[in-house]
Amino acid sequence: MAVSVLNTLDPRSRAAARGWSDLTIRNVFIIPTVLFLIVFNIFPLIYSLGYSFTDFAANRNVPWSFVGLQNYRELLADQRIWTNFVITAKYVIVSVGGQMIIGFGIALLLNRDFPFKGVVTTLLLLPMMLSAAVVGLFWQLLYSPSWGPINYILGLRSFGLLSDADTALYAVAITDIWMWSPFVMLLSLAGLSAVPKHLYEAAAIDRASSWYTFTRITLPLVAPILMIALIFRTMEAFKTFDLAYVLSVQPTTELIAIKLYRLAFQQWDTGRSSALAYIVLIMVLAITNIYVKYLNKVKER
């Protein structure tokens, strides 16, 4: 009898009748998540922000003192830090640019029917499933002038792509392109498959050229998802550490994340490294913001 009465009530009343209101249920699920975020994300973020205004060094048992904006001032005035930012910018442009072109290009090729399409797509996704450290070691062997196949195939003889200061950054970027183009490819494929077929049919009826179809139909409709890929890859490339760290030790490949690691965990300059982390964070936020604004404009079109 009681069950049948409950069934006649609306869901909110049923929950209330069992003793759990919607609000309670929501809180039971949300509060732990919020607490988790506060403890593991927000608190360290604020704590490290505090450190960035001090001369705290994690390996010294000496009291830290408040230095205000000194860490930020010194970092922004340090020419070497700006060199690291320039290296990082170059890396981001080459690496992300390469991934966008190659990833989207492969997606265009895969966006048609051919035998074993599924197997080929899966195989192409393999690089991004590997750990960056493993990829780094693997490519280090490939690049080796003594026993690596790349020099042998390209006929570079004893020229070391990774050991030459001028080419090392591009060698790291090529590895990153190899690793992450599949990610762009995957997103692009999703975008391409969502383009309505009737638009292509209409273009074909109108005898539109392939280039016209590509620039007027494919690209504009896939652009929003390409922008998302661009945002993700730019953020990731800006923070690249593992791949460059494993592959090269050249001063010309010292990305800002590597500089940050060395400052924090090799020199134990905790205060200054916290400040640098915030400078990097602000830069990534600024770049992402520009992208998101542009993404919204693309969507509005």
Place this chain on the structure above:
Amino acid sequence: MRKFVTSLLAGIGLTLACGTSVYAQDKELTIFWAEWDPANYLQELVNDYTAETGVKVTIETTPWPDFQTKTFAELNAHGDAYDLIVGDSQWLGVGSEQGHWVDLTDFFNKHKLKDVFLPATLAYGEYPLKSNKFWAIPLEGDVNGWSYRKDWFEDPTEKANFKAKYGYELSVPKDQKALHDIAEFFTRPDKNRYGVALYTDNSYDAVAMGTEQTIFAYGGSLGEYDTYKINGVVNSKESIAGLQAYHDLFKFTPPGWNKSFFLENNQAITSGLAAMSMNFFAFFPALANPATNPHAANTGFFANPPGPTGVHVAALGGQGISVVSYSKKQEEAMKFLEWFVKDETQLKWAKLGGYTCSKAVLESAEFQNATPYNKAFYDSMKIVRDFWTPPEYAELLTQFNDNVYPYVVNNKGTAEEAMNGVIKDWTATFKKYNRPVH
């Protein structure tokens, strides 16, 4: 009644079990070290200690690249996960000044350890230099030395050609000039053969250890460690000449030799790529083992040759063992050290493959003839010299690498410019830490 007795017995059993576990926990020690063969030898050694005393000793390891970070993460948190740590000599300053290590000076004096270990190896424990204060017991002695291809050196045609070109016999290099000549002689890119494999990795201390050894051999120095005098020392003509010599040797390394440390330098010999290879002695067992080196029978070893003025120095490697001041088992740790410094333990340590610093063991014919490289190791351990060890050593190391690496590896600037760059950066760092730099 039966139920009562059963419960009583169960209660007694549980109490005893808990008591035993607490007792056993007190009788355990954890030693932290990097992941490499000597750590395995140490685990084998301490099993004897467990058999003798009932104290279980565990050697916990981590890969080399994480070793420093993991150690200091634990020490900075004042954690007691490790009772003893086998740490780099560069950590002595930060370990002692920041209160991470227990002062072992009384222990040193009580056991007359200055007489037990080779004088040069006291550098594993003494800080500041010449202070007679000790923070670590020499555990794994190690030093930078050389391996070479005996068959190439002893080939009659090679010997004749070498003598015709350089005017003296081809043999184990007697000085740094001969090292350079031999490296040049064997460099034949068309045959994929090169003269020498050097340390060049700048991510920790590889390139610093390699260059400092040559700088020292040329009569140069990285500064007066007790007075902090660097100007006129780091950029003295001897120091500059030493750096220039290392830079010149780099021309005879295999292509792409810009990120090389112990692994690559051993590979240079095992793959028949180089005539001579710099490495720490701790990595030489792999070269003497036919299973890991197809040229093992033809691989020889020698100590770093003296420089032009006869200065005979080698870069210190290896580690000392320190008691962690946050450990709750310090008394037990000290008992372990008492056992470790005994002559018979040191002998067993050497026999297992560890590198003892015990004077008696090192000087014995039994030790020197035990492996093809032990004699060279003994010769090298007498002449070791180290990098800076104050708490700011990590900054000094990074700055040294930043200035020296582009010159040695990328041929950017001159040796003098590199050394002046080192002085500029070190002066700023020493001033930051209120050192009496001049």
